[in-house]
Amino acid sequence: MIEAVGLTKRYGDRLAVDQLSFSVKAGQVTGFLGPNGAGKSTTMRMILGLDAPTSGRVTVGGKPFAQAAYPMREVGALLDAKAVHGGRSAYNHLLCLAQTNNLPTRRVDEVLELVGLAAVAKKRSKGFSLGMGQRLGIAAALLGDPQVLMFDEPVNGLDPEGILWIRNLMKALAAEGRTVFVSSHLMSEMENTADHLVVIGRGRLVADCSVQEFIDNNSxxxxxxxxxxxxxxxxxxxxxxxxxxxxxxxxxxxxxxxxxxxxxxxxxxxxxxxxxxxxxASLEQAFMELTKDSVEYHAAVPAGKGA
Amino acid sequence: MSTITDTRSTLTGLTPLPPASGRAGFGGALRSEWTKIRSVKSTVWTLAAAIIISVGISTLGNWGQASHTSLSAADLARRDLVQRSMFGIMLGQLVMVVFGALAITSEYATGMVRTSLTAQPRRLHVYFAKLVIVTVIAFVVGEIISFASFLIGTHFWATKGVDLSLSSHGALQAVIGGGLYLDGAALLAFGVGAALRHTAGTITVGVFLLFVVSIIVNFMPDSWQADIDKYLPANAGGQVWATQHTADVGTAFGAWAGFAVYICYAVIALLAGLLVFKRKDA
Missing domain, CATH: 3.30.70.980 (YebC, transcriptional regulation domain)
Structure with a gap:
């Protein structure tokens, strides 16, 4: 459902994404894995057309996302939970999004109910906790009943209950036949959620395989x-x-x-x-082994911690 | 654990969306932008402030001038009391700059723009929907300011025996023009805001163009001023809310010619903003 071909993004003399080709299939959770700064967010922004690729192309359901008849029915994305106007109520935030795609207003109430924010629907999102903000972002992503869902580091900063909730939500969405593409810099997170992995380091594709293959090949x-x-x-x-x-x-x-x-x-x-x-060997170790040459900012590793 | 089971059952329990034909287009974008602008306090308060400040200053100015003048009714009638009655527009335009700027820069300040453009990636729809909403709201608020200022002003001048009304020579055009001038200030700021994506920078540029430029030109040699003065945004635009069109230095434009020059500044800013909004990574 998502297909990237030779996707490249250059900022000045730095290649954030370098000749990236991969495809994300429907009906499974695909983990998008890479160390911080590997180019995951940039790639996701290019899928959505927020950033224009320097070269290469990426399509969703066979065509560029911007050409979708009803974009919200095509893709629901949570890239940054803070990308909302804090002065607007949760309800109005979702309403103004729903209106762009002619979605029925009752859908706003339904998704608010679904993510458990119905009680604070009229409250300004400025006062929301991290977890509530994340839920609001997920509500926005689900508004259009989209076939493709993208989440960028969705569990960052969440408490264990929130993490579990998101994990199960992603699995349930994939089980309904949707395409679920979720990024993380933690292998351990993907181990429990993803069926398939796209691993990148320094903007380059490192691995594109099932989780089992990844384990077999790398650990x-x-x-x-x-x-x-x-x-x-x-x-x-x-x-x-x-x-x-x-x-x-x-x-x-x-x-x-x-x-x-x-x-x-x-x-x-x-x-x-x-x-x-x-x-x-844990997947975490395999992942670190695989991407150790491509981590952008190395911290000095204390001696005696060999893999 | 209960949350999770709840979620699953609700997820499948969501009413399926009715099938849709056609495409997400301009109508939806317009409704969305209207919701956006009415649902945040900052825009509502900015507009309220614009009205209170402008009408308030106009009222104070008219009251002060009318009660302290030693001129006869005949002498007063020779002055442009219509424009004078709307003096508050001079300050109101700055608040309109803030409104026009915030309409677009707040999306960048909060990051909302990325969410907006994910919902509707066809950026021209988003840009023009915003533009229409800002234009209409600024027009309505602008006209409220100019009409209220003028109508309040006429009462003060009536005490001096000057009979001023909308049917006075050029009055109706000037009063409508007052609102249009304020609308132009908001549009100029909106365009600059789309190009700069930065609230403080946009307001600075707006204030510079509408205010500071005139002050700088005042320090230039007289012969230069004669050529430059009438093209300055505030001077050119000022003609549309005046009933007399002879500038102190040089020859002023007529009402609509001046307004056309003034709107050119806004159009240039709007085109620059459009280009950046369409092309640059969000």
Missing amino acids: ELSIRVKTPELTKLNTVLTDKGAIVRADGDEALLVTRLGMTEIGDLAFDNGIRVHELSPIQ
Whole structure:
């Protein structure tokens, strides 16, 4: 439903988005992942036509967003919850948006009810908490019953209940067959929500795959073996082509060899094994590994925190 | 957890939207901009302030002048008492600049413009809808100011034996012109605001063009002033709310020629604003 081809945005001599091509399909939650400053927001603004690409193009439902007959029925977006006039009531904010697309006025009350803001509908949004502001933004995005939904860092600054609410909302929207495109700089956030991932770093595409593929490709499975005969086991496994690292004084971390093979090898060689367990590197680690070269502003990492 | 289950059931429970034909167009944009402008206190208060300040200053000025003049009724009648009765417009135009500026710059200050342009990405609709709403509101408020000022003024001059009414020579055109002049000030600011996207900067430019330029020109050599003076926005536009058109220096424009020159400034600003609004990243 969203298709970007060679999308590029240049600010002065800085390439914010660089030859980005990807597509976002309907019926699933697609996570748009990248470190801060990777170009996620810029990309989303270009999808909406708020920023014009330097080159390349992006379409929603096959045509540029600005050509949609009723834009709000096509795309609902929450890019910045603060992008409202604080002096306007929640009701009037939604009303003035609904009017642009000839949406029925009762729809305003319905979405206010849906996001739980009906009680404060007549209050000026200036006094809203972060979570209420976010809900107002989501109400605006849902006004037109759109086929495509875009959320830019929707859970930033929300409390756990709010995070859960948004997560479930996104899943429910995708389950209804809609296209859900949501950005985040936290892999852990996407792990629970997204079905598909588009990962970028420094404006370039780093990965475009399902969450499972991402895990399989980027986080190597290692096996932890606990044994009193470290040296002996090490030699046996290394001979079979495994990569072995010490994990404390009593265990080894083994990669490139399955759990069954390790167990059999130990048995064949008469080595006692006290523990045999799979260790999956977290997606967060995989993500950091993948984008470490493309993080724009590096902080010095304290020593001794190797991945 | 209850919130979440609620949400899910409500989400599917939303009444489906009726199918729509055609396209989201100018009519919807107009209704939206009207809602926007009436639903924030700042615009409502700015307009109220424009009326109170302008009519108030006019009233004070007329009262003061009428009660302290030593001129005879015949001498007074030779002066442009119609324009004098609307003296408050000189200050009112500055408040109208604030109104015109805020109509567009507040969207940038708050970030609302990105939400607006996501709802209606066809930017020309948004720009012209705003422009129409600002023009109509500023016109109505402007006419309220000019008519109220004039009608109150006539009472003070009546005490001096000057019979002033809308049927006096040139009066009706000048009073209507007073409102038009104020409308022009709002439009000028709106155009500058769209180009600059910054409230304080826009108001500064507006005040500069309508006020400060005249002061600067006053310090120029007389022979220069003769050529420049009549083209200044306030001087050219001032002709449309005057009944006498001889300037102190040089030859002044007639009422509508002057107004045309004045509106040219607004049109240039509006075109610059249009170009920026259409082209530049929001």
